[in-house]
Amino acid sequence: MKKKIYNFLKKIRKNVVEYIITNRLFISYVILALLGTMLVRKFTIGTFFSFKPFITDLGIILIIGGLGYCIKPKNQFKYYFIWLIIFTLMNVINSIYYTFYTSFASFGELTAVGQTETVTGSIFERIRFVDLMYIFFPIIFYLIHKKLLTSSYYYFIDKIEKGKKMLVTTALVGALCLAYSFGVATNLDYGRLAKQWHRSYIVERFGILMYQINDFIQFLTPQISSLFGYEDALAAFNTYFDAVERPDSNEYTGILQGKNIVFVHMESIQTFLMDLEFNGEEVTPNLNRLASEGMFFSNFYPQVSTGTSSDTEFTLLTGLMPAASGPVFTGYNDREFFTIPKYLKELGYYTFSMHGNLATMWDRDRAHPSLGYEGMYFEESYTYTEEDVINLGINDRLFFEQVVPIVENIEATYENYMGTIITLSNHSPFSIASEYSTLDLTSHYTTVDPLTGEVTENAVDYLSDSPVGKYIKSANYADLALGDFLNYINESDAFDNTVFVFYGDHDAKLLRSEINYLYNLNPETGEVYEEGDPNYVEYDYYAHELNKNTPLIIWTKDPELRNVFSGEVTYTMGMYNVAATILNMYGIYNKYTMGGDIFTTKEDNMVVYPNGNILTNKVYYNNSTGEYKVLNDATLDENYISELSSTAEEILDISNSIIVYNLLDSVEMSGD
Numbered sequence: 001m002k003k004k005i006y007n008f009l010k011k012i013r014k015n016v017v018e019y020i021i022t023n024r025l026f027i028s029y030v031i032l033a034l035l036g037t038m039l040v041r042k043f044t045i046g047t048f049f050s051f052k053p054f055i056t057d058l059g060i061i062l063i064i065g066g067l068g069y070c071i072k073p074k075n076q077f078k079y080y081f082i083w084l085i086i087f088t089l090m091n092v093i094n095s096i097y098y099t100f101y102t103s104f105a106s107f108g109e110l111t112a113v114g115q116t117e118t119v120t121g122s123i124f125e126r127i128r129f130v131d132l133m134y135i136f137f138p139i140i141f142y143l144i145h146k147k148l149l150t151s152s153y154y155y156f157i158d159k160i161e162k163g164k165k166m167l168v169t170t171a172l173v174g175a176l177c178l179a180y181s182f183g184v185a186t187n188l189d190y191g192r193l194a195k196q197w198h199r200s201y202i203v204e205r206f207g208i209l210m211y212q213i214n215d216f217i218q219f220l221t222p223q224i225s226s227l228f229g230y231e232d233a234l235a236a237f238n239t240y241f242d243a244v245e246r247p248d249s250n251e252y253t254g255i256l257q258g259k260n261i262v263f264v265h266m267e268s269i270q271t272f273l274m275d276l277e278f279n280g281e282e283v284t285p286n287l288n289r290l291a292s293e294g295m296f297f298s299n300f301y302p303q304v305s306t307g308t309s310s311d312t313e314f315t316l317l318t319g320l321m322p323a324a325s326g327p328v329f330t331g332y333n334d335r336e337f338f339t340i341p342k343y344l345k346e347l348g349y350y351t352f353s354m355h356g357n358l359a360t361m362w363d364r365d366r367a368h369p370s371l372g373y374e375g376m377y378f379e380e381s382y383t384y385t386e387e388d389v390i391n392l393g394i395n396d397r398l399f400f401e402q403v404v405p406i407v408e409n410i411e412a413t414y415e416n417y418m419g420t421i422i423t424l425s426n427h428s429p430f431s432i433a434s435e436y437s438t439l440d441l442t443s444h445y446t447t448v449d450p451l452t453g454e455v456t457e458n459a460v461d462y463l464s465d466s467p468v469g470k471y472i473k474s475a476n477y478a479d480l481a482l483g484d485f486l487n488y489i490n491e492s493d494a495f496d497n498t499v500f501v502f503y504g505d506h507d508a509k510l511l512r513s514e515i516n517y518l519y520n521l522n523p524e525t526g527e528v529y530e531e532g533d534p535n536y537v538e539y540d541y542y543a544h545e546l547n548k549n550t551p552l553i554i555w556t557k558d559p560e561l562r563n564v565f566s567g568e569v570t571y572t573m574g575m576y577n578v579a580a581t582i583l584n585m586y587g588i589y590n591k592y593t594m595g596g597d598i599f600t601t602k603e604d605n606m607v608v609y610p611n612g613n614i615l616t617n618k619v620y621y622n623n624s625t626g627e628y629k630v631l632n633d634a635t636l637d638e639n640y641i642s643e644l645s646s647t648a649e650e651i652l653d654i655s656n657s658i659i660v661y662n663l664l665d666s667v668e669m670s671g672d
Contacts, residue, residue, distance in 0.1 A: 023166075024153065025073075026065055028144045029080040032137040033061045033087050037208050040091040043130045044098040045204050052181055053207035059177030060209040066170030073157040077145045084138045090212055091134040099131065099511075103611065104199040104211060106306065106325055107219035181206065188626075192612075199611070201624040219325050233657035240654050246589055247600045254587035255564060258416070260498040261344075261582070262407065263316070264485075265422040266478065267309065268430075269504035271298065271549045273475050279440045283476050286483035287551060290502060294555030295565040297598075299572045299617075301549050302506045305610040310362035312505040312575055313420070317341065317371055319579035319593030321655040322610050328659060329367040336665040340579055341372030341418055343588050343669075350374060350414040354403055355422040356382060356394035373420075377406055390433050396425040396481030404488040411494045426478035428509065434464075434473035437480075441469055443523030462526040467514040489557065496557055499565070501582070503575075504550025512544040542620055542629040545613070552578070572617045573598045574607035592664060594655050608648040616644070623648075 037057040042048040068079045097105040148154065185193075185205075192201050193214055202211045269284075274291065276283040290296075304311040307327025314328045315321065317339040323332060341351040352375035359365040359378040368376055382402045384394045393399075403421055410417050425433045441463040447456045463469035482502075489495050519537040520528040529536040552573070554565045576595030583590055584597045598605060607615040612623030618634035621627075621644060628641060658664055 025076055025080065025145065025148060026068065026170075028141055029065055029068075029084065030058075030061055032084060032141055033065075034058060036087050036091050036134050036137055037061075039130075039134070040095055040208050041203060043095055043128075044104070045200050047204060050204070052184070052205060053203070053210075055177045056181040057207035057209050059174045059181065060207075060213070062174030062177065063171050066167050066174060069161070069164070069167040069170065073161055074154045081138060081141060081145070084141050087209075088134045088138055090208070092131060094208065095128075095131040095134070099128065103306075104203055104208070104215075106199075106215050181210075192623075204624075215325075230661050233661045234663060237654060237657055237663050240650065241591060244591055246591070247597065250584070250597070250599045252564075252581075252585050252599055254585070255561070256499060256582070256585040257587055258497075259558070259561070260349075260411070260416055260495075261418050262498060262500050263420040264482075264500060264502045265309070265313070265420060266482070266502060266504050266551070267423050267426040268428065268471075268506065268508045269426060269475060269478065269550055270507050270547070271300075271504070271551050272547055273472065274551065276472065279442060279444075281439060283439065283472055284479040286479050286486060287502075287553075290482075290486070290553045290555050291551065291568075293562070293566075294502075294553045295567060295569060297552035297569045297571070297573055299549060299570055300503070300552035301572070301574050301607050301615060302504070303575045303607065303609055304506045307362065308509075309422075309505050310364075310367070312503075313422075314367075314371070315575045316503070316578045319576050319590065319595045320658060321576060321594055321608065321652060323659045324610070324652070324656045327362065329362045329364065332659050333363055333367040333370050335370070335659060335662045337371060338590050338592055338664060338669045339372045340582060343583060343590070344416075344418045344586070345372055345374070346669075347586070348416060350410060350417045352377060352410065352417065352419040353422065354378070354381075354406070354419065355424070356396075356399040357392045357422075357424055361392070375410075377403075381406070390425045390436065391427045391429075392424050395433075395436075396423050396478055397484055399423070399425075400481055400485040400488065404485070404492065408492060408494045411498070423478065423481070425481065426474050430467070430470040430474035430508070432474075433477045434470040437473035437476040439473050439476040441472065443521070445523045447524075458524075460523060460526070462521060462523070463518070466517050467510055468518045471508050471510060472518075499554060499556045499558070499561065501578075502551065502553045502555065503578070504552075507548040507550065512539065512541070515539065515544065515547065541622070545620060546615075569598070571598050571602055572605055572607060572615060574605075574615075576608075577601070577605065591670075592658070592667065594651050606644060606647070608651050610652070612645075612648060612652065614644050614648050619644075621645070 034054075034057060038048055038054065041050070041053065047053075064083055065080065068076045071079050094104045097103070189205055193206065193210075199211060199215075202214065206214075269287070273284050274288050282288055302312055303315055303321060305322040305324075305327075307314070307322055307329060310327050310329040311322040314337075318337045320337070322328060325331070328335075341349075345351055351373050353364070353368050353373045354377040355361075355364065357379055359376060359380075364378070365376070379393055382394050382399065384398055388395055388398050390396070394402075407417075407419065407421075410419070427433075440461075442459050442461040443463070444457065444459050447458060448454070449456070464473065489500070516539045517528055519539050520535075522529055522535070531538075556562055556565060574595055576593070577598045578595075580590065580593050580595055580597040581599065584599070594608075596605070603617055605616070609615075609623075614621040614623070616631075618631055618636060619641070620629045620631060621641060623645070630636065
């Protein structure tokens with residue numbers, strides 16, 4: 001018996017050794033490809049080895065690799081090398097992308113690849129060595145190939161390899177791996193894979209390769225929407241909006257009739273900046289002044305996806321969510337949408353947009369007219385030199401100086417107008433605008449000599465060279481420019497009949513660890529306080545997410561309206577609530593919006609994020625983990641979370657269908 005076992009084990013050992021010897025190129029490909037997928041998970045979501053994504057990635061790698069056996073051994077290197085390059089590009093792109101968006105790249109975002117040239121500095125500032133380490137894998141594979149060339153490996157394999165048998169066997173093993181992965185998947189897993197909302201969850205559960213394959217399928221879906229899905233989407237659309245009833249009027253209904261309105265889009269300005277003060281100097285004194293003089297929405301949250309600033313513009317004007325695949329501005333700018341500019345144009349308003357950047361950035365030259373803007377005042381409308389450029393275009397201070405006369409002329413020419421002024425100096429990389437700020441971030445502390453008792457005053461600046469410090473100083477510069485603008489408006493004879501809406505377009509995209517440095521900086525060492533230290537401030541995932549709110553302020557010179565638009569509004573509010581709220585102030589009702597008037601929904605409002613996360617005044621729900629944080633000591637009903645999740649799913653589905661299938665094209669725009 002022992003001899004039989006020994007012979008059996010010996011045979012297995014012989015077969016394994018023989019397999020390794022005769023498949024060295026293939027095995028090298030599998031190991032390197034698999035290692036790349038594991039590392040990209042490690043340096044994004046933080047998980048190096050997890051069995052389910054590992055086995056899924058392995059299955060795909062084996063199936064792709066198995067096809068290499070259809071090729072003669074001497075040509076197999078080229079096949080595997082090409083695939084390793086593809087995997088490397090995928091890993092590099094996703095690793096860098098995750099640094100910026102805490103998410104993974106999508107084929108749909110290739111429509112916005114032309115925007116990369118304008119944010120190159122931001123990319124290079126944030127890039128890490130680990131984002132590029134994947135390029136070593138094809139190099140290693142090439143070196144292995146060169147080593148095999150110097151031996152008789154390829155000649156030997158060409159004589160003995162049974163390609164068809166190896167293809168079938170390898171593909172079968174790969175299929176079994178996938179069968180296991182999908183066999184143990186839950187309904188929740190399948191649902192999230194189908195929706196593709198929370199990309200991190202899909203990568204964590206199914207691996208980066210399955211995510212990318214699934215994303216490609218999702219990308220192709222709208223491309224063939226004329227053949228598949230339209231009828232189902234239209235039926236769901238009709239069912240959803242047939243159940244929507246017009247809300248009752250509130251105290252703000254019609255209050256802006258006959259008034260001009262200008263939106264001021266403040267790049268990357270977050271609300272937490274308003275609470276910061278260094279050495280007796282406020283970071284955002286002018287923004288704070290606006291909040292004290294106007295109506296300040298302190299719990300206002302953008303709902304951006306990969307289109308960042310352009311997503312904010314779209315969501316604010318339409319009340320719809322960003323598209324599930326790629327920015328609306330670059331991929332769906334030929335669709336019909338019901339927007340604030342279009343409704344006001346119906347009332348005879350002149351509509352315009354202003355930006356110190358190229359009109360082609362985010363395809364605004366095409367997207368803005370489709371949203372209802374008549375006039376566009378972009379880079380070519382201003383006089384400036386190269387020295388006046390900060391980041392992507394003309395600096396905010398010079399921009400505002402030239403914007404005001406243009407708007408004054410618009411007021412003199414048209415009875416009523418609506419416009420959007422888009423700032424950009426506070427765009428990443430924040431190191432550029434930060435150089436124009438004189439804000440002193442020095443920390444002061446005292447030390448006592450244990451022998452003499454002598455007290456020494458110390459001053460050191462660790463913050464200014466940190467990512468969060470550069471952001472703070474950059475925002476301070478943007479606030480100085482905002483102060484110039486307010487002075488121009490107050491000194492002008494115009495704008496007495498105009499309401500201004502100031503809003504932060506999105507958060508700064510800083511990592512939690514980078515903002516944690518602000519709250520837990522040890523001024524003596526430059527390190528961060530660790531948990532357990534009496535000076536430690538907890539800044540966990542939920543604190544970071546809740547800290548992403550941006551200012552929304554309604555402000556005016558009109559003395560009568562100034563009494564109306566005053567005080568702090570604490571309702572939890574999303575960017576998709578702005579359109580309904582502002583339109584109601586003009587006595588206009590748009591049925592086809594996903595966000596309601598905040599003064600109607602009030603405490604019952606919910607903010608849905610493109611990744612499926614949800615925020616209400618009671619809870620922040622993480623769609624990836626299914627976990628949540630209860631807020632304000634709220635008491636939750638048994639079905640509260642499940643009902644929230646169901647509603648959020650419907651909102652995301654309907655909104656995306658409106659965009660992808662152009663469903664508003666067959667609906668009449670009515671503001672009655």
